[in-house]
Amino acid sequence: xxxxxxxxxxxSFVNVIGSGQVKRSFYPFDSxxxxxxxSEDVVPTVxxxxxxxxxxxxxxxxxxxxxxxxxxxxxxxxxxxVDAIVxxxxxxxxxxxxxxxxxxxxxxxxxxxxxxxxxVLGNKNDLxxxxxxxxxxxxxxxxxxSDRPVSCYSVCRPSRxxxxxxxxxxxxxSMKSQHNLDIVLQWLAGRSH
Ligand SMILES: Nc1nc2c(ncn2[C@@H]2O[C@H](COP(=O)(O)OP(=O)(O)OP(=O)(O)O)[C@@H](O)[C@H]2O)c(=O)[nH]1
Ligand SMILES: [Mg+2]
Numbered sequence: 001x002x003x004x005x006x007x008x009x010x011x012s013f014v015n016v017i018g019s020g021q022v023k024r025s026f027y028p029f030d031s032x033x034x035x036x037x038x039s040e041d042v043v044p045t046v047x048x049x050x051x052x053x054x055x056x057x058x059x060x061x062x063x064x065x066x067x068x069x070x071x072x073x074x075x076x077x078x079x080x081x082v083d084a085i086v087x088x089x090x091x092x093x094x095x096x097x098x099x100x101x102x103x104x105x106x107x108x109x110x111x112x113x114x115x116x117x118x119x120v121l122g123n124k125n126d127l128x129x130x131x132x133x134x135x136x137x138x139x140x141x142x143x144x145x146s147d148r149p150v151s152c153y154s155v156c157r158p159s160r161x162x163x164x165x166x167x168x169x170x171x172x173x174s175m176k177s178q179h180n181l182d183i184v185l186q187w188l189a190g191r192s193h
Contacts, residue, residue, distance in 0.1 A: 091122035
């Protein structure tokens with residue numbers, strides 16, 4: 001399940017990892033087939049979106065849950081029984097960190113979710129003034145979480161141009177380190193049962 005405040009980039013993240021998959025099934029040099037699903041314009045999610053994304057021999061089943069205040073009480077329901085909780089935060093918007101920390105710890109405090117591994121993604125690291133991982137860990141008080149494995153990475157959605165280039169230049173080359181998407185996918189695949 002992917003949760004986080006509104007506009008933190010959850011749906012964009014799923015679209016990016018999903019479009020990489022769509023691409024891989026096509027001939028890599030035929031750019032006309034690229035980005036059928038990927039777009040930089042995303043509308044706020046209402047409720048949730050369920051997506052299946054195949055990566056190698058692992059199929060990720062993803063609940064992309066809406067982040068606006070009226071939907072946050074749904075987060076817990078979609079986190080029940082999952083292999084991992086992914087919490088996405090807009091790392092370039094520190095004014096929202098207090099709210100994000102509150103919502104995250106509120107969610108993790110639910111007895112049914114004890115032990116479920118947590119992946120925190122500080123998104124939008126392409127924007128100036130974004131907060132690095134070290135500070136995110138402090139501001140979200142991730143170091144206080146002791147009842148589950150926790151990982152935190154700084155990520156961003158690749159620009160359309162760089163995503164085209166990376167994927168067109170044959171898929172085995174990994175994304176630029178700024179994006180960190182390959183690391184994140186490995187982490188997710190490693191949590192799956
Ligand atoms: N600069 C930048 N913008 C991003 C990035 N990821 C997402 N965005 C933008 O952030 C805005 C919100 O993205 P969404 O993916 O809709 O956010 P969300 O978390 O799904 O929002 P809700 O569905 O309302 O909870 C969109 O305009 C995206 O284009 C990123 O890595 N960098
Ligand atoms: Mg969304």
